[in-house]
Amino acid sequence: MPLDDEGLPSDERASLLALEPGDEDGWHRLVRGYRLAGLLLSAHRMGLLRAMADGAVHTSDELAGQLLADPKLLIDICRALRATGLIAHTDAGWQLSEAGIRLATDHAAGLEFEAMAEDYVRWGELDRHARLLWRDGRTEPTTHDDDRVGDNEQAARRYAHRMSNRRRLQAARLVEHVRPTRPLTILDAWGGDGYVARQISRAWPGATCTVLEVPTMAQVAREACAGHPRIAVVEGDLLPGDPSAALGGESVDVVVLSHVLQSLPIGRRRDLSTQIAHVLAPGGCLLSSEFVLRWDDRDSLDVLLWTVARTSANWQGEPLRANEQDMLLRGNGLAAVASWWVTQSTRAVLGVRPAAGVEPALLVRTDR
Numbered sequence: 001m002p003l004d005d006e007g008l009p010s011d012e013r014a015s016l017l018a019l020e021p022g023d024e025d026g027w028h029r030l031v032r033g034y035r036l037a038g039l040l041l042s043a044h045r046m047g048l049l050r051a052m053a054d055g056a057v058h059t060s061d062e063l064a065g066q067l068l069a070d071p072k073l074l075i076d077i078c079r080a081l082r083a084t085g086l087i088a089h090t091d092a093g094w095q096l097s098e099a100g101i102r103l104a105t106d107h108a109a110g111l112e113f114e115a116m117a118e119d120y121v122r123w124g125e126l127d128r129h130a131r132l133l134w135r136d137g138r139t140e141p142t143t144h145d146d147d148r149v150g151d152n153e154q155a156a157r158r159y160a161h162r163m164s165n166r167r168r169l170q171a172a173r174l175v176e177h178v179r180p181t182r183p184l185t186i187l188d189a190w191g192g193d194g195y196v197a198r199q200i201s202r203a204w205p206g207a208t209c210t211v212l213e214v215p216t217m218a219q220v221a222r223e224a225c226a227g228h229p230r231i232a233v234v235e236g237d238l239l240p241g242d243p244s245a246a247l248g249g250e251s252v253d254v255v256v257l258s259h260v261l262q263s264l265p266i267g268r269r270r271d272l273s274t275q276i277a278h279v280l281a282p283g284g285c286l287l288s289s290e291f292v293l294r295w296d297d298r299d300s301l302d303v304l305l306w307t308v309a310r311t312s313a314n315w316q317g318e319p320l321r322a323n324e325q326d327m328l329l330r331g332n333g334l335a336a337v338a339s340w341w342v343t344q345s346t347r348a349v350l351g352v353r354p355a356a357g358v359e360p361a362l363l364v365r366t367d368r
Contacts, residue, residue, distance in 0.1 A: 039080055041120060044113040048077065049104040052087075052096045059093040111162040122312055129312040156216040160193035163259070164224070171199040171258070173342045174289050178350060178362045180204050184253040187212060187279065189238055190260045193224035194231060200256075201228045210252070212236050238275045251281040253361040257288040259346075261328070263310075265317040269328060277332040282355030285362040286334060292347040293319045300345035325349055338364045 020026070043049050046067050052058055060078070064071040078094050081087040086100035096104060103109055122129075174196070183206035188197040190213060197209040211221045211233045218235045225231040255276045261269050276286055291303045307319045322339075325347060329336045334351035337360065342348050352360040 036084070037116065038120075039077065039084075041113060041116045043077060043081060044110070045117060048074075048081075049096070049100070052094070053101065053104040055096060055101055057090060057093045057095045063094070107161075108165040111158060111165065114158055115162055119309070122309055126308070126312050151216065153216045153219060157220050160217060160220045160224070164193050164195040167195060167258070168199075170289065170342050170346055171196045174258070174287070174348055175199050175203050177340060177342075177348065177365060178287065179365050180207060181359050181361060181363055182253075183207065184361055185250075186210070186254045186256060187252045188256045188258075189276070191221065191256065191258065192217065194221045194228075194233065195224075196256050196258045197231050198225060198228055201230050208232075210234055212238070238272055238279075252279055252284060253281055254285050254287060255279060257286070257290070259290060261288060261325070262291040262320045263317070266324075269320070269324075270331070273328040273332045277334060277353065280334075280353040281361075282353060283358035283360050284353045285337075285360055286329065286351040287348070287362060288325070288351075289342055289346055289348040290320050290325060291345055292322050292325055294322055300343075302345045322347060 046069055048063065048067060051063060051066055060071055060075050063069070063078075064074050067074070078087055078089070081100070082089055082094075086097055086103060088095055088097050088100075184204065186197070186200060186207055186209045188194060188200075188209055188211045191197055191211040192213070194209075194211040197211050200207050200209055207230065209231045211218070211225065211231060213221055213233065213235065214237065215235045218233050221233045225233060257272075257276075261272065264272065273286075280286065291300075291306055293299055293303055293307070303319070310317070326336050326339065326349065329349060329351035333353065335354050337350045337352050339347060339349045350362060350364065352362075
């Protein structure tokens with residue numbers, strides 16, 4: 001049974017989201033979920049969860065003074081959080097439950113809360129952005145982490161850690177679907193903090209990986225990959241210019257692209273695919289995994305929402321389509337070997353640079 005990005009069966013995902021006009025319970029769940037997300041986000045932004053992370057009992061007045069918050073509203077927030085099971089109340093005051101402590105001390109959850117804070121701005125004014133874009137083709141300057149990773153190390157760190165946490169399962173599925181035919185040199189292009197490279201290092205003992213990233217993200221990747229001696233991190237870019245320059249003039253057996261093409265305008269996708277074809281050694285492979293639109297009623301809601309968010313930030317690109325993903329291979333002399341859905345939203349393709357008498361560097365596994 002196919003799974004979505006969170007590991008849920010796709011038919012279960014569809015049943016959770018299918019709302020009929022007369023489905024009062026369904027609409028109530030939707031509204032309640034929206035308000036619950038707002039409650040958790042506000043508790044995070046005001047520092048309530050962090051202030052109580054020690055597990056001790058805190059009075060309302062103590063919390064209000066520490067957080068510079070209105071005592072009455074703070075009590076209402078704590079009562080609502082008690083209904084979720086995150087906070088408990090005693091005669092002495094409020095304290096986090098065991099589940100609340102786990103949430104407050106979970107680094108990955110904190111990163112998701114930060115992402116929610118950015119989404120709150122983007123989605124809260126989505127209709128205004130739409131009118132501005134229609135009227136004069138402009139929108140407010142964006143301040144989201146995925147737009148600042150090239151010049152802000154803290155934004156790069158938050159973004160990379162969040163993506164690594166979200167896509168670890170995807171990386172494992174991507175790598176386990178193929179097998180190397182020999183010891184490989186691998187380029188993880190724009191690899192974030194190297195989450196795919198780390199998965200490859202664990203799964204393929206004979207592989208050496210190079211993570212290529214812009215300087216701010218490269219520093220994050222060096223820290224994340226410090227315990228993996230077969231992973232090197234270099235600063236550089238495949239666009240513009242000669243891609244082999246970033247690799248010291250060397251070719252590689254495999255280039256990995258994980259959620260890279262989807263974010264580029266169409267022209268830059270073509271340029272990048274051309275550059276990759278030049279980097280590959282004979283028999284070398286491109287392994288790419290991207291958000292892809294099918295343009296039918298089976299499209300993933302995650303991809304559709306991602307596309308809306310990108311457009312609202314004045315993105316000058318188009319969503320990547322499945323047929324375009326295949327054509328990018330063929331248009332640059334790569335033979336399309338295989339394609340498969342890693343999740344409901346993410347499609348992988350395997351392309352090879354054909355060479356007489358040379359076995360492809362990667363083959364699709366048949367023993368799964």
